[in-house]
Amino acid sequence: GAVVSQHPSRVICKSGTSVKIECRSLDFQATTMFWYRQFPKQSLMLMATSNEGSKATYEQGVEKDKFLINHASLTLSTLTVTSAHPEDSSFYICSARDRSRGGYNEQFFGPGTRLTVL
């Protein structure tokens, strides 16, 4: 099946610093990628939809200036958490949409990135 990678898998940073998380589709082109946040023992909450070559669409309540999303190529989207604070500590998961497959199961998930802000 289609493979999506995320880097890094874990990151620990100091409060006030910025952290960049990469999401790559390894064997397909992804015109659309999605970023989710998951707090411990909670569900996945969609943060934003990232479209290649255009601005991301953010969900209500998500600060676009804090969570910068760049989808500069068909295989890479990045999420930058700017001026991170302890409350930003969470599990961030991306997914990528493989339009070429058609059908229903066209969204594939990365393994996630665990962010801890001290």
Added chain:
Amino acid sequence: AQKITQTQPGMFVQEKEAVTLDCTYDTSDPSYGLFWYKQPSSGEMIFLIYQGSYDQQNATEGRYSLNFQKARKSANLVISASQLGDSAMYFCAMREGGRSTLTFGKGTMLLVSP
């Protein structure tokens, strides 16, 4: 109103037994898709099974089957012959109409005991 409701925070089942995980949904769109994902402790989201709103038959994938009751707006996941490796969080999700985004339920933690 919540779009996806999973009422069971946790479920226990013995190995080799069958278990049903509940999911109800809410949408006014006649076209939608329902998904089940498994999330082990490692965090990856593993796709299990899909049911389209127009599908006439219940979806099945190996030991997984989906009990789709459209009038009741329920899409319960049935896992037959549970295995220890089935212990994980299970999420029900929905995609509505032409939208590409998924809405997830709160999940059910399944523990399989020997």
